[in-house]
Structures are given as structure tokens and as C-alpha cells.
Amino acid sequence: MDQVDAWKESPSLVLLPASSGTWPVLRDLLSAAVTGSRVNDARIAAVCLGHGRRESWTADKDYCRFPRLRARNPLVRS
Numbered sequence: 001m002d003q004v005d006a007w008k009e010s011p012s013l014v015l016l017p018a019s020s021g022t023w024p025v026l027r028d029l030l031s032a033a034v035t036g037s038r039v040n041d042a043r044i045a046a047v048c049l050g051h052g053r054r055e056s057w058t059a060d061k062d063y064c065r066f067p068r069l070r071a072r073n074p075l076v077r078s
Contacts, residue, residue: 016047016048016051016053017047018043018046018047018050019047019050019051021050021051022043022046022047022050023046025045025046025049025050026042026043026046029042029045029046029066030042032065034065038062038065041060041062041063041065041066042066044056045063045066045068045069048069049068049069053069054068054069054070055069055070055071055072056069056070056071056072057072057073057074058071058072058073058074059073059074059075
């Protein structure tokens with residue numbers, strides 16, 4: 001919790017809320033037979049894509065299921 005609080009205090013942090021453009025993107029992502037716990041992954045991907053983001057920093061390999069959003073693991077050197 002302390003780490004999240006520290007990140008939230010960073011002046012360079014930009015939080016991406018769901019917007020009116022999220023649903024069309026999410027609907028498209030869900031049409032690829034996304035089910036179960038991956039629905040939340042699809043929602044996060046849709047929020048990113050809806051805000052024009054094309055890359056997400058995550059160690060979660062499930063995001064590779066969404067080719068429109070490049071998943072980059074910040075814990076691994078590229």
C-alpha cells in the first residue's frame with residue numbers, strides 16, 4: 001500500500017479512467033472469446049487503448065492475448 005501511495009504522489013503519474021470510448025474497444029476485445037478472469041484484463045486493455053495507449057508495462061503474460069496493446073515487462077531487460 002505504501003508503494004502505491006508513493007506512485008500516486010508522483011507528478012508524472014497519469015491515471016486512466018474508463019471513458020465513453022472504453023465500451024466499443026472492450027466489446028471488440030471480448031468478441032475474441034475472452035472469458036473468466038481474463039475479462040478484467042480485457043477491460044484494463046480497453047481503458048488503455050481507449051486513451052490511445054499502445055503499450056502497457058506489466059509482468060502479467062495474459063496481456064499478450066491483446067495484440068493491439070504491447071505488453072512490456074519492466075522487470076526484464078529488453
